[in-house]
Amino acid sequence: xxxxxxxILLLFFVACKSNPENQPQEEPQxxxxxxxxxxxxxxxxxxxxxYEHRTGTSGDYQYNYDVSGTNQDGDEVTGNVTMQDKYxxxxxxxxxxxxxxxxxxxxxxxxxxxxxxxxxxxELEAD
Numbered sequence: 001x002x003x004x005x006x007x008i009l010l011l012f013f014v015a016c017k018s019n020p021e022n023q024p025q026e027e028p029q030x031x032x033x034x035x036x037x038x039x040x041x042x043x044x045x046x047x048x049x050x051y052e053h054r055t056g057t058s059g060d061y062q063y064n065y066d067v068s069g070t071n072q073d074g075d076e077v078t079g080n081v082t083m084q085d086k087y088x089x090x091x092x093x094x095x096x097x098x099x100x101x102x103x104x105x106x107x108x109x110x111x112x113x114x115x116x117x118x119x120x121x122x123e124l125e126a127d
Contacts, residue, residue, distance in 0.1 A: 031082075032084075033062065033082060033089070042056050062083065062084045063082070063084075065080065065082075065126040066080055067090070067124040068124065068125060069122055071121070071122050072120060072121050077094050077122055077124075079092035079093055081102070081104045081124075083104065083106070083112075087103070088103075089101070090102055090114070092114065092122060102114035102115060103115050110125055110126045111123070112126065
């Protein structure tokens with residue numbers, strides 16, 4: 001009888017350890033803009049897509065988008081962001097002409113969430 005409890009406990013611990021939900025999650029990869037040399041060498045435009053231009057090589061592309069949206073108070077902002085995979089960064093302009101540096105991540109098809117250095121959030125769409 002003691003052996004059966006031992007094997008049940010062993011099975012329980014092995015199952016918990018191998019479950020990916022129980023493993024620590026890695027931090028998302030950050031965004032690192034391409035160097036000026038890479039941008040100059042690989043700059044590409046294509047008017048059939050929403051992005052303004054693309055840089056990099058296959059598997060390492062960065063896409064540039066004009067964006068518009070609102071801040072958390074509902075005030076309108078516009079700007080330009082550069083994205084690689086899910087993350088990016090850019091500059092937004094508010095109605096007063098202030099430039100706001102933001103970190104950005106995709107939040108759905110054509111939709112982005114941005115956060116500035118003060119923690120303010122912005123809901124954006126690729127134009």
